[in-house]
Amino acid sequence: MSHPDKAETGFGVYVHWPFCMAKCPYCDFNSHVRHQPVDQQRFAAAFARELATMRERTGQRTVSSIFLGGGTPSLMQPQTVGSILDEIARHWHVPQGIEITLEANPTSVEAERFRGYRTAGVNRVSLGVQALNDPDLRRLGRMHSVEEALVAIGLAREIFPRLSFDLIYARPDQTIEAWREELARAISYAADHLSLYQLTIEEGTPFFNLWKAGRLVTPDGDHAAALYAETQEVTARHGLPAYEISNHAVSGAESQHNLVYWRYGEYVGVGPGAHGRFIENGTRTVTITERHPETWVQKVETGGHGVVEEEFLSGEQEGDEFLLMGLRLVEGIDLSRYERLTGHSVKEKRVISLAEQGLIEYVGNSRIRTTPEGAIVLNSVIADLAA
Numbered sequence: 001m002s003h004p005d006k007a008e009t010g011f012g013v014y015v016h017w018p019f020c021m022a023k024c025p026y027c028d029f030n031s032h033v034r035h036q037p038v039d040q041q042r043f044a045a046a047f048a049r050e051l052a053t054m055r056e057r058t059g060q061r062t063v064s065s066i067f068l069g070g071g072t073p074s075l076m077q078p079q080t081v082g083s084i085l086d087e088i089a090r091h092w093h094v095p096q097g098i099e100i101t102l103e104a105n106p107t108s109v110e111a112e113r114f115r116g117y118r119t120a121g122v123n124r125v126s127l128g129v130q131a132l133n134d135p136d137l138r139r140l141g142r143m144h145s146v147e148e149a150l151v152a153i154g155l156a157r158e159i160f161p162r163l164s165f166d167l168i169y170a171r172p173d174q175t176i177e178a179w180r181e182e183l184a185r186a187i188s189y190a191a192d193h194l195s196l197y198q199l200t201i202e203e204g205t206p207f208f209n210l211w212k213a214g215r216l217v218t219p220d221g222d223h224a225a226a227l228y229a230e231t232q233e234v235t236a237r238h239g240l241p242a243y244e245i246s247n248h249a250v251s252g253a254e255s256q257h258n259l260v261y262w263r264y265g266e267y268v269g270v271g272p273g274a275h276g277r278f279i280e281n282g283t284r285t286v287t288i289t290e291r292h293p294e295t296w297v298q299k300v301e302t303g304g305h306g307v308v309e310e311e312f313l314s315g316e317q318e319g320d321e322f323l324l325m326g327l328r329l330v331e332g333i334d335l336s337r338y339e340r341l342t343g344h345s346v347k348e349k350r351v352i353s354l355a356e357q358g359l360i361e362y363v364g365n366s367r368i369r370t371t372p373e374g375a376i377v378l379n380s381v382i383a384d385l386a387a
């Protein structure tokens with residue numbers, strides 16, 4: 001059985017390292033703190049096994065990017081990273097020079113391992129800087145100071161060909177002026193890529209409880225929209241325009257791995273709580289693995305993989321996901337691909353109506369994208385198009 005997308009859209013490998021030194025009070029990623037040392041050799045062996053199982057399912061493919069995310073992958077020994085990368089290259093074709101990213105926290109202990117990661121094959125680091133002032137770093141529960149972050153940035157620039165860092169904005173009490181100044185400073189340290197996320201209050205986190213009790217106040221809708229607009233303006237003026245809702249880059253420095261997701265490509269996901277989406281027997285298959293790290297290892301050791309949930313997507317579901325991912329991108333989406341995936345076109349009346357409201361625009365014959373106004377109400381634009 002063939003699929004309209006086969007071999008067109010990139011093939012990424014995502015590896016999830018689920019441990020952190022401390023749990024940040026805003027974070028609901030699958031991250032866990034352990035007070036005993038983690039048995040990295042045992043985890044490395046489990047990654048190797050799950051990768052082998054995924055290889056059986058995908059067949060031989062050419063990898064377009066690798067991403068080691070977390071949690072905090074910079075808590076891995078370089079040797080652990082090296083063994084995972086070697087396994088990936090043993091199973092699939094990994095061309096020279098593809099993007100291999102590792103997420104790192106900018107503490108001094110982790111920065112000491114940077115050279116080891118480079119030797120292991122990592123060529124891009126994504127640093128979780130989050131803020132460039134110490135009071136906010138403390139409020140965010142971070143384990144590093146601004147000074148440590150700047151040292152880590154400097155070192156990363158020396159060691160890795162490519163570097164990005166994350167900041168969280170729309171923090172409690174953050175003024176437009178303070179953010180403008182902090183962002184301009186960040187751009188002066190950034191190489192060519194920045195991820196700028198608005199603080200979201202996630203249910204189940206300590207921030208959620210504080211927020212519900214009225215003890216943590218985040219910017220209201222208008223202020224958040226003004227901070228977002230300021231972000232777009234400052235980054236564009238400094239040559240790092242948005243290429244996605246929260247991601248900014250010098251042209252050509254976009255994250256290849258994230259583009260695989262947003263262009264609705266294929267990827268395998270290994271490690272606790274990882275998601276994958278790849279075409280198997282002509283159907284786009286979703287895999288989700290066990291979230292709890294030690295349970296995941298046991299499952300892999302006994303059954304060869306930790307997958308606990310699987311879904312086989314219909315063309316209609318693929319169409320919805322394609323819109324959801326692609327309309328985040330400034331390059332927008334090709335409507336003819338929507339047609340190939342679903343077997344029918346997007347309703348023209350709806351496209352015209354959204355265009356008249358100034359929420360989407362045509363970029364070429366069959367391409368559309370959201371306007372800056374549309375990006376703010378993205379979910380309702382997608383719901384409207386997919387209805």
Ligand SMILES: C[S@@+](CC[C@H](N)C(=O)[O-])C[C@H]1O[C@@H](n2cnc3c(N)ncnc32)[C@H](O)[C@@H]1O
Pocket residue numbers: 026027028029069070071072073103104105106127128129130166167168197198199200201202
């Ligand atoms: C997987 S996380 C972590 C990477 C690394 N462990 C760190 O904290 O530096 C990726 C990014 O998501 C962002 N993030 C996590 N939780 C968030 C939240 N509640 N609101 C906004 N951004 C968040 C942070 O900027 C973080 O760097």
Ligand code: SF4
Pocket residue numbers: 019020021022023024027028029031070071072105128
């Ligand atoms: S933000 Fe990063 S360091 Fe903090 S808990 Fe989440 S994954 Fe771990």
